[in-house]
Amino acid sequence: MQDFQLTILGNGAAVPTAFQNPTSQLLQYNSHRFLIDCGEGTQIQMIKYRKSARKLTRIFISHLHGDHYFGLAGLISTLHLYGRRQPLHLYAPAPLKELLDLQFKLSDTHLMFDLVFHGLPESGLIYEDKKITIETFPLKHRIETHGFVFREKPHQRKLLKDFVNTWHPGIAEMHQIKTGADYVNSEGVLMKNSDITLDAPSVRSFAYCSDTAYDERIIPFVRGVDLLYHEASFDDAFADLAGEKFHSTARQAAMIAQKAGVGKLLLGHFSARYEDPSHLLTEAREEFENSLLSHQGETYDI
Amino acid sequence: MQDFQLTILGNGAAVPTAFQNPTSQLLQYNSHRFLIDCGEGTQIQMIKYRKSARKLTRIFISHLHGDHYFGLAGLISTLHLYGRRQPLHLYAPAPLKELLDLQFKLSDTHLMFDLVFHGLPESGLIYEDKKITIETFPLKHRIETHGFVFREKPHQRKLLKDFVNTWHPGIAEMHQIKTGADYVNSEGVLMKNSDITLDAPSVRSFAYCSDTAYDERIIPFVRGVDLLYHEASFDDAFADLAGEKFHSTARQAAMIAQKAGVGKLLLGHFSARYEDPSHLLTEAREEFENSLLSHQGETYDI
Numbered sequence: 001m002q003d004f005q006l007t008i009l010g011n012g013a014a015v016p017t018a019f020q021n022p023t024s025q026l027l028q029y030n031s032h033r034f035l036i037d038c039g040e041g042t043q044i045q046m047i048k049y050r051k052s053a054r055k056l057t058r059i060f061i062s063h064l065h066g067d068h069y070f071g072l073a074g075l076i077s078t079l080h081l082y083g084r085r086q087p088l089h090l091y092a093p094a095p096l097k098e099l100l101d102l103q104f105k106l107s108d109t110h111l112m113f114d115l116v117f118h119g120l121p122e123s124g125l126i127y128e129d130k131k132i133t134i135e136t137f138p139l140k141h142r143i144e145t146h147g148f149v150f151r152e153k154p155h156q157r158k159l160l161k162d163f164v165n166t167w168h169p170g171i172a173e174m175h176q177i178k179t180g181a182d183y184v185n186s187e188g189v190l191m192k193n194s195d196i197t198l199d200a201p202s203v204r205s206f207a208y209c210s211d212t213a214y215d216e217r218i219i220p221f222v223r224g225v226d227l228l229y230h231e232a233s234f235d236d237a238f239a240d241l242a243g244e245k246f247h248s249t250a251r252q253a254a255m256i257a258q259k260a261g262v263g264k265l266l267l268g269h270f271s272a273r274y275e276d277p278s279h280l281l282t283e284a285r286e287e288f289e290n291s292l293l294s295h296q297g298e299t300y301d302i
Numbered sequence: 303m304q305d306f307q308l309t310i311l312g313n314g315a316a317v318p319t320a321f322q323n324p325t326s327q328l329l330q331y332n333s334h335r336f337l338i339d340c341g342e343g344t345q346i347q348m349i350k351y352r353k354s355a356r357k358l359t360r361i362f363i364s365h366l367h368g369d370h371y372f373g374l375a376g377l378i379s380t381l382h383l384y385g386r387r388q389p390l391h392l393y394a395p396a397p398l399k400e401l402l403d404l405q406f407k408l409s410d411t412h413l414m415f416d417l418v419f420h421g422l423p424e425s426g427l428i429y430e431d432k433k434i435t436i437e438t439f440p441l442k443h444r445i446e447t448h449g450f451v452f453r454e455k456p457h458q459r460k461l462l463k464d465f466v467n468t469w470h471p472g473i474a475e476m477h478q479i480k481t482g483a484d485y486v487n488s489e490g491v492l493m494k495n496s497d498i499t500l501d502a503p504s505v506r507s508f509a510y511c512s513d514t515a516y517d518e519r520i521i522p523f524v525r526g527v528d529l530l531y532h533e534a535s536f537d538d539a540f541a542d543l544a545g546e547k548f549h550s551t552a553r554q555a556a557m558i559a560q561k562a563g564v565g566k567l568l569l570g571h572f573s574a575r576y577e578d579p580s581h582l583l584t585e586a587r588e589e590f591e592n593s594l595l596s597h598q599g600e601t602y603d604i
Contacts, residue, residue, distance in 0.1 A: 014379065014380075014383055015380055015383050015384070016345060016346055016349070016376075016380070017349065018349050018350065021346070022376075040342055040343060040345070040346075040372075040373060040376040041342060041343045041346055043318060043342070044318055044323070044342075044343055047318070047319065047320050048320065064408040064409050065409045066375055066376055066379045066405065066409055066411075067376075067379075070342075070372070070375055070376045070379075071342060073368055073372055074318075074324075074342040074368055074369075074372045077316065077368045077369075077372075078316075078317055078318070081316055081317050082317070093408075095408050096408075098404070099401070099404055099405065099408065102400070102401055102404065103368065103401065106366040106395075106397050106398075106401065106445075107366050107367050107368055107445065108444060108445050109368075142410060143408075143409065143410050
């Protein structure tokens, strides 16, 4: 099975503290290295947690509040100085391109690699290859903000080794069997698919929702994902402030998780006022038992 | 005597490493808190070294290479979120204003305080109050780049306590004596100034030169300063590369220090290739004995 892992590089809110960096996370899937948001200091967090920035393939920026992208120009500059040659794909709200172009113009920087900019649509498929799809969907925040969901495509059934070694099916036949076909062997006997294959591994998925107010319109986009990262800026006591600022409480994040039937909920984007956010977890678990607090530097299997 | 101290927040070159942040330093003079350059992560370095960003009064940006200013928008955003109300003065190459305006427009941020932007002239006085002057001068780099020199104004002579207690001069007379006047006491006797005063404390000064190629045109601007911070990106072995990239070697920094007759030379902006830059100090001291390597988090009295 392919690696599918999320590493939290920063899980703080807008004001950095001694113990919290602004938002960024690294999603590894097979050879993909997806960076989701890139707050100030992300490249330094990557050094700290021994994640190579050189290997990044695609970067996704949810919105243009600084705590989600102020580390991007520095990261791109560093990749340029490292001598990167392979293209880097950037998915972000369209106006970011103007800003990056201006920054590189002012520093007279001419990138040595293609920075391929993809302005984000309001929702829909933004990337697809043989194994994975990536979709974006709208969040409810003060400015244009995007969620992302990363899904494995359905796997094929696995052929039993004994079957292959005994009956030596051809390549075309094996492809058909993997998609569910039965098989007639060289003795004319029908072998049922379920007797000659194993079930495909289940597909895995990860959804990212930060920053957002409580919004049930998110649910259909994240329904059933194995892991949901949802912002949880505030505790119950600050529910009103959360609403005013278009952020969520931990309890609200858990209500989304519960209603969407996700596997696990990972909480983050904690307000700087919580040196210890453990009571946010208590509040979340009253709504959705399988809630976790994210920790910087930790890696979560999906 | 007023405090006059420099704290190094970051002394690395363009590529950050596990042990070096990009350029920033805090200059404290009396109640002034001057920030000189503001590479990515500067606000986090300030937290780490327990220097309050809230107290910053004026910020000086030498040039628009990212390692000297990519932390600025984040720092300003944080001050906004802290609820700052007092104005903040920013001295920088003029195009930075357009960039900051665009960043705050995209995030729909309306600063709660006046960010007073001062586009830098090529050279000359940029700030003055009763006690200090700040001048800028051109450095030799790939884009418009500014050095800064911070100088105390001449102090007045100090009255001897015995003299004041014995002869009770008036306030106007005391002011005259402090500027060098003699005094005729109530018995008609002339008292020479040198007998009734102490010499004024000598004035102190600090100059900042980063980034720059070796350029003797700098010398008149920094002549005789007590402390000169001069970039020293490379060692002798990379002198050609230093020239190509409009940076300096440690030896070249020391030659400027020696020819300008400064008190001490503080070396910084070390290339990421030197995990231990101590041989840069050896090379510098062959030209100018009173050279020091800067260390992040250390404070230097001026």
